[in-house]
Amino acid sequence: MAKGLETRQSILERAAPLFNQRGFAGCSMGDVMEATGLEKGGLYRHFESKEELAIEVLRYSLERATRIRLEAVPEGTRAIEAISRYIEHFVVAPSAVPGGCPLMNAAIDSDDGNPALRAVVRKHLCSWKKRMRSLVERAQTEGDVKTDVDVEWLADTIIATLEGALMMSRVERTRQPLRHAQRSLEVVFASVKTERSR
Amino acid sequence: MAKGLETRQSILERAAPLFNQRGFAGCSMGDVMEATGLEKGGLYRHFESKEELAIEVLRYSLERATRIRLEAVPEGTRAIEAISRYIEHFVVAPSAVPGGCPLMNAAIDSDDGNPALRAVVRKHLCSWKKRMRSLVERAQTEGDVKTDVDVEWLADTIIATLEGALMMSRVERTRQPLRHAQRSLEVVFASVKTERSR
């Protein structure tokens, strides 16, 4: 890799926890300087503003989180099993980037007043949902989930329950809410599985 | 009411949306000055630091949100019905304070690096859970919910699902995720209700 891109990548890696933990307003370029060991000039060569940096950092964090979660799901398994593994991994794995789920953090952070960041969040949530929908649809074609189930609803349910529980977990500093979320999703899935699949 | 307390209350009311929307770091005392019409001297008479103001504002927001949600549940009804109304209200009602759920916002905002705010969040989440648990327990004594159901789990499930869906709703600017959450909770409750209650 070229020297420049290497530096750029290293900035993203080191800045990711900062922005994820402190938010856009709570993280200063000085913090990034300290974390990267670069001076102002060095940073602004790669990103033309704090906002652009934040956006790229968010993209990096989201991709990383997505990749890690997908890696946890072994290929070649049935969709219904993949979903179960995905949830299990969400429940037990530490967050891909220190500071909790970057999607939720950025969603709250950018909710009012940072349209550029919000757009990234929105797009990523959309693709996350699509990914979950595909899984559910595959589970339907594989005969494990009833065909009359609203896949949009199921995708939303999985994401909402997990994210909500993650927030609670971080507040309480216990994994219990996540465990409870897993149980709830099992209950929900029990009601949508085909008889053959139980 | 005494003059001072009146002013103090008005500060809390006007600052609540600001902190809820922009977060602690994203909201300056200048913003609060503008929103309240007071000068620095006037503000600092009532709160001795930005942090103290933020804490009081958060308390105000949380109490307000709690009160509004509880008011939506008519007294004298069965617990199982009250829970259903509570969820319905959560889904359809606009947030008590502009900017979404203060609990989630503050949870994310204070997660890393603001222990004082975090403590308020923690305490409030705890009492919220307790309130939900009581409802579920009442539903058990009223014979609507099976007695072997883990109330802790049910309380967590309700909160997590609703909060997660609310976050998604705010990202997408649609109420759909909340509607989906309501449906999921109905599915979950279907599995815990006594036969008599269905």
Add this chain to the structure above:
Amino acid sequence: MAKGLETRQSILERAAPLFNQRGFAGCSMGDVMEATGLEKGGLYRHFESKEELAIEVLRYSLERATRIRLEAVPEGTRAIEAISRYIEHFVVAPSAVPGGCPLMNAAIDSDDGNPALRAVVRKHLCSWKKRMRSLVERAQTEGDVKTDVDVEWLADTIIATLEGALMMSRVERTRQPLRHAQRSLEVVFASVKTERSR
């Protein structure tokens, strides 16, 4: 004493150490409020500005210091003995107001840019010198000091040596420089005493 004057006096007493230790700019009205237990309104009833307060406080401190030092000199003694006792007392006694000699402190503090305070300092130094000159003159008429000695010079010498040594003492936190000053003054006096007096 009337209630008002009592309060006024109490303000002076409590504020004296503050101004003496921190200087005019370094001591805020808030500090005075804390020290006196009064609110803004209470203070400004007795003094119409911080500057006026500082002036009155300085006057109070200077008078107090003067009085205490004079009390140390027993009446009815010969002037040459009084001078000796005066010096001894200056060397061993703790400062009348915490923070060192108010005259020196105020002199340095008001040297540039505070004419009103400076005027008080100037006047007090003048009367201090006059007091010392009178003592020396009495010692001359009493036949203990040569009549051709420049009293102005001797007064200046006493004050300068003591004040300079006091400054050094406060820097080093030792009484040694003051002891040395005493010895120097003994040497000086040895050279101006009449033969009969030795």
Add this chain to the structure above:
Amino acid sequence: MAKGLETRQSILERAAPLFNQRGFAGCSMGDVMEATGLEKGGLYRHFESKEELAIEVLRYSLERATRIRLEAVPEGTRAIEAISRYIEHFVVAPSAVPGGCPLMNAAIDSDDGNPALRAVVRKHLCSWKKRMRSLVERAQTEGDVKTDVDVEWLADTIIATLEGALMMSRVERTRQPLRHAQRSLEVVFASVKTERSR
């Protein structure tokens, strides 16, 4: 010299009179900005706080004062003569930095509540005393001062008398107290000189 160091030096030069005249609390960073023509950003690049600036400024002032006073004493002369010249120069020369002796000013200013500044003062006073002691000791080995004289005492006497007189001079705006101090020191030295040296 490098650009940065040049600026830094210029800041010290221009800020020295300000701090020396107004004291730490009485001199604002705004004053320094005005005096240097730099903006906030420019200043804080060279000094990370007002306190650090004040310390460096004090060091600069003290070194400057010391250097100027030492330059006034021609090398190659006898110590007894050097001391005499030193005193003479102290009496007639204007202060090296506008506002009077930086040592005394900083001593009073930092006496209560600024330990960092105080430490600089202390150290400098110590080295000043050592310098004077060396001179006196050389005068002893050169046979001009009696060998049984306490050099510590003599060093303290010189410094105390001069500093005390300088303070008085600044209050009265006359050089008379300094002249008187010179005379006193002559009297003191007369008593410690060897017979051969008179």
Add this chain to the structure above:
DNA sequence: ACTCACGGGACAGCCCGTTCTT
């Protein structure tokens, strides 16, 4: 490709002083 140097503005908080009320 990166550091050094700097500008100019914003931020939290403190300051002195006034007015209204009790």
Add this chain to the structure above:
DNA sequence: AAGAACGGGCTGTCCCGTGAGT
């Protein structure tokens, strides 16, 4: 006589961003 409430300005510090220099 004194406290409560408030104004408006200033202070030290941090901030983001630019441009010269290496």
